[in-house]
Amino acid sequence: MTGYDTATPIHDTYAAAQREFGVDPSFWIRYFTPSPAADLFNDDALAESRGAWDSGGPYVGCISAPRQSRLSGSAAEGQADAQAFAAAMLTAYHAVRPLVLPSNSRLYCWLDQEYSTSLSTSYWNAWANYIADYNFAGLGIYPLYPCLYCNPYSPFPNCSTIAKARGVNVPSAIWSSEPEPCEGAANPPRWHPEECATVPTRLWQYGEQGACSYSSNVDLDLSGPGFVTANYCFHVQSRP
Amino acid sequence: MRSRRNENAVKSFSPGGDGFGLSRREVLTGSIGAGALLALPDLGMGGRLGGRSSKSGRAALQYAFLYGTPDPGPASSGSLVATVYPVSRAGSRAISRAVSPRTSVPVAIKLAAAPVSSPDQAVTALATVDMVHDGARITLTLLDATSAAVAQQGSVTVTGVPQDANVLVTPVFAPGSTIVSMVLAITMPAGKRLVRKADPRTGRLASRSATTWTSHHALAYFDQRDGAITGPFHLSGEPSLALSTAAANSSDLLIWTTREPQPDDPAEIRAQASLSRLTVFPLGSGTARLSVLAPAPWPGGEPHVMLRSGDMARLVRGRDVQVCSARTGEVTELGIPAFTHGRAKPSAITMQARPDGTVFMTKPGAGMAVIADPADSFRTTAHIQFPPPAAPLGAPWSKAVLSPAGDTCYVLGPAATGGLCAYDAGSGKLVGSYSEGRQYAGLYQLPSGTLLAVRPENPRLAFFSSGLSPLGTADTNLYVSAVF
Numbered sequence: 001m002t003g004y005d006t007a008t009p010i011h012d013t014y015a016a017a018q019r020e021f022g023v024d025p026s027f028w029i030r031y032f033t034p035s036p037a038a039d040l041f042n043d044d045a046l047a048e049s050r051g052a053w054d055s056g057g058p059y060v061g062c063i064s065a066p067r068q069s070r071l072s073g074s075a076a077e078g079q080a081d082a083q084a085f086a087a088a089m090l091t092a093y094h095a096v097r098p099l100v101l102p103s104n105s106r107l108y109c110w111l112d113q114e115y116s117t118s119l120s121t122s123y124w125n126a127w128a129n130y131i132a133d134y135n136f137a138g139l140g141i142y143p144l145y146p147c148l149y150c151n152p153y154s155p156f157p158n159c160s161t162i163a164k165a166r167g168v169n170v171p172s173a174i175w176s177s178e179p180e181p182c183e184g185a186a187n188p189p190r191w192h193p194e195e196c197a198t199v200p201t202r203l204w205q206y207g208e209q210g211a212c213s214y215s216s217n218v219d220l221d222l223s224g225p226g227f228v229t230a231n232y233c234f235h236v237q238s239r240p
Numbered sequence: 241m242r243s244r245r246n247e248n249a250v251k252s253f254s255p256g257g258d259g260f261g262l263s264r265r266e267v268l269t270g271s272i273g274a275g276a277l278l279a280l281p282d283l284g285m286g287g288r289l290g291g292r293s294s295k296s297g298r299a300a301l302q303y304a305f306l307y308g309t310p311d312p313g314p315a316s317s318g319s320l321v322a323t324v325y326p327v328s329r330a331g332s333r334a335i336s337r338a339v340s341p342r343t344s345v346p347v348a349i350k351l352a353a354a355p356v357s358s359p360d361q362a363v364t365a366l367a368t369v370d371m372v373h374d375g376a377r378i379t380l381t382l383l384d385a386t387s388a389a390v391a392q393q394g395s396v397t398v399t400g401v402p403q404d405a406n407v408l409v410t411p412v413f414a415p416g417s418t419i420v421s422m423v424l425a426i427t428m429p430a431g432k433r434l435v436r437k438a439d440p441r442t443g444r445l446a447s448r449s450a451t452t453w454t455s456h457h458a459l460a461y462f463d464q465r466d467g468a469i470t471g472p473f474h475l476s477g478e479p480s481l482a483l484s485t486a487a488a489n490s491s492d493l494l495i496w497t498t499r500e501p502q503p504d505d506p507a508e509i510r511a512q513a514s515l516s517r518l519t520v521f522p523l524g525s526g527t528a529r530l531s532v533l534a535p536a537p538w539p540g541g542e543p544h545v546m547l548r549s550g551d552m553a554r555l556v557r558g559r560d561v562q563v564c565s566a567r568t569g570e571v572t573e574l575g576i577p578a579f580t581h582g583r584a585k586p587s588a589i590t591m592q593a594r595p596d597g598t599v600f601m602t603k604p605g606a607g608m609a610v611i612a613d614p615a616d617s618f619r620t621t622a623h624i625q626f627p628p629p630a631a632p633l634g635a636p637w638s639k640a641v642l643s644p645a646g647d648t649c650y651v652l653g654p655a656a657t658g659g660l661c662a663y664d665a666g667s668g669k670l671v672g673s674y675s676e677g678r679q680y681a682g683l684y685q686l687p688s689g690t691l692l693a694v695r696p697e698n699p700r701l702a703f704f705s706s707g708l709s710p711l712g713t714a715d716t717n718l719y720v721s722a723v724f
Contacts, residue, residue, distance in 0.1 A: 007558075034483060034540030037586035037633070039607075043536045067541035068635035069721040070311045074352050076369070076406035078481035079427055083455065083500070084540055087481055090501050094510050106438065116636030116681035118719035119311045125630055126406065132437070133450040138503030140436045142450065153283040155696045156719055157309065168448070172440035191305035209584035210605075210628060211655075219584045224560060 001028035001223035002185045011051030021185035024056030029231040033088035035065040039179035047090035058236035065112035078126035086134045098237040105143040108232040119158040133169035148174040152194040156204035159196035173202035182212035277348040278306040279388035305390040308718040367409035375399040416490035418464040425482035430454040455482040473526020485539035489550040496539040532569035543591035555591045588637035605632035606641040627654035636682030674708040684723040697701040
């Protein structure tokens with residue numbers, strides 16, 4: 001169950017990735033507002049969704065990578081970033097008719113915490129709480145679940161911060177960025193990501209473009225045992 | 241409304257004084273924030289002072305402000321921290337001896353947002369928020385970089401804000417004006433309801449109370465001439481996303497905001513949901529003189545500068561510059577050729593206005609830094625290419641700096657070797673490097689010309705000369721997210 005994450009539009013990316021790795025992805029994970037340094041899925045959700053469909057991996061997971069110093073900040077900053085993230089996902093959902101919520105009504109929403117970033121409890125709790133409480137599209141099913149992308153063994157506060165979270169603020173999953181054995185997509189490595197003590201790692205970025213010298217603009221991700229990442233992503237049901 | 245000095249929340253510090261005797265109540269504090277701020281004497285200026293302290297006095301000293309979360313202890317709020325430096329290191333003893341050891345001083349904890357420096361770096365503004373019986377009290381504090389002391393302070397209470405609201409405060413300096421604008425994003429609970437939601441671990445449905453929130457913006461203005469605060473002026477456009485981008489020229493405040501999309505928006509509104517709005521206010525006023533739709537992307541942490549022309553430029557998607565006319569609101573988008581090549585992972589990006597009118601931009605994940613000329617459609621006038629550092633996206637975002645003369649670009653060393661590198665900005669050639677195998681996460685140039693590199697473990701602060709000679713190191717129990 002290998003998928004791709006990328007900061008570039010899917011429709012500009014998938015053909016090169018397919019040539020390089022020879023397989024269709026099981027899913028994509030794309031950046032949404034606020035991610036000030038990336039191309040955003042919500043800026044052209046229609047073309048991106050077509051790209052996902054054409055790639056053979058019609059599932060789109062959602063990540064937000066705010067300016068990283070904000071993650072050390074206040075509850076007001078965490079809430080503001082989560083609010084924009086939720087609004088961006090809603091905008092994409094409204095813009096593309098066949099882009100639907102996962103059938104299990106659990107859309108995992110990832111916050112990008114990089115290696116050298118420290119995550120404050122004020123920021124995380126406000127961010128996670130807003131995501132968990134968001135009445136997406138007025139459906140009344142509250143399908144958003146906060147999750148954390150991080151490097152668990154980084155010396156900066158990440159696992160220790162979420163260990164203090166309670167209730168809906170506890171992340172549903174960790175997406176680990178380490179280690180990086182740099183295998184291909186067709187032959188992913190045996191499951192051995194870094195882990196936090198209190199929250200299970202469900203997704204592992206085992207190959208980053210820069211560190212692994214991939215030529216296409218994708219990082220490679222593997223779902224954990226018994227976990228199907230596509231089931232926690234937007235589903236492009238038909239070609240938009 | 242007149243500003244008033246908050247005697248319970250402020251402490252002025254003497255340069256070089258130690259901060260260890262300060263109690264938690266004596267530092268500037270608000271009730272909502274999380275970051276901590278530490279003042280650190282600029283090593284280069286301290287060094288000069290050490291040789292002629294009796295003549296030059298305090299005025300020559302300059303502080304840098306470290307922003308981050310404390311270690312150890314809960315990262316939820318700051319605790320007092322103080323560090324002494326430099327620590328002599330083998331190979332740098334001669335230089336270290338010449339430096340007058342000075343102590344960093346704690347300045348603030350529980351900030352509502354990261355500080356903001358004035359364009360000339362002389363003043364740093366920070367905001368704190370306290371919930372009081374009749375609303376939210378916003379305190380703006382201006383710190384003097386030459387003393388780390390509070391230069392001015394003013395407070396304003398936004399009434400009718402409930403205790404569980406969040407208020408995000410963005411101070412905005414206006415070049416050529418004494419007015420410091422404050423953009424307030426006020427997010428209040430709009431309702432609670434009992435919801436049933438599946439537990440992600442067990443799958444069982446559980447009932448709980450969920451809160452919905454609504455945000456709107458307000459403006460307040462602090463005048464440095466008399467310390468008076470005007471406002472708050474509550475803006476229309478609710479519900480609006482709390483995130484905004486704001487900049488000011490000598491006469492106007494420009495704000496990019498985004499309406500929050502609603503589930504029941506009619507189709508014609510949904511079609512415009514991806515559009516932001518640019519609104520221009522005369523400084524000191526709550527009445528807009530211009531409000532126009534603005535192109536994507538939504539505002540949210542992108543670097544931006546005020547140009548000499550009085551127009552605003554923001555670096556979006558890590559590759560394009562949008563120049564916004566302060567007069568008409570018209571936006572022109574220009575590509576930065578060195579930044580166009582995409583990567584799987586975003587990179588930190590920075591953008592700084594230079595005294596000669598040019599703009600310095602960096603994209604360390606792509607190993608690129610450029611100087612561009614806004615007067616010539618952001619034509620690239622210098623282009624520096626370097627191997628990407630080990631942590632090109634993580635905090636701090638400053639990983640490449642330009643010397644004041646504009647002739648040398650300093651960058652964090654390659655992922656394989658760490659350290660620092662120097663490039664000739666004109667030719668793009670590597671002209672120096674230093675590495676002892678350490679990976680740094682951020683790089684700053686202090687007003688003295690001293691380079692400050694930040695790393696994960698203590699000693700977290702490493703100082704280098706402009707020739708990349710190590711000057712010394714210092715411990716701090718802050719995880720440093722940014723330096724001001």
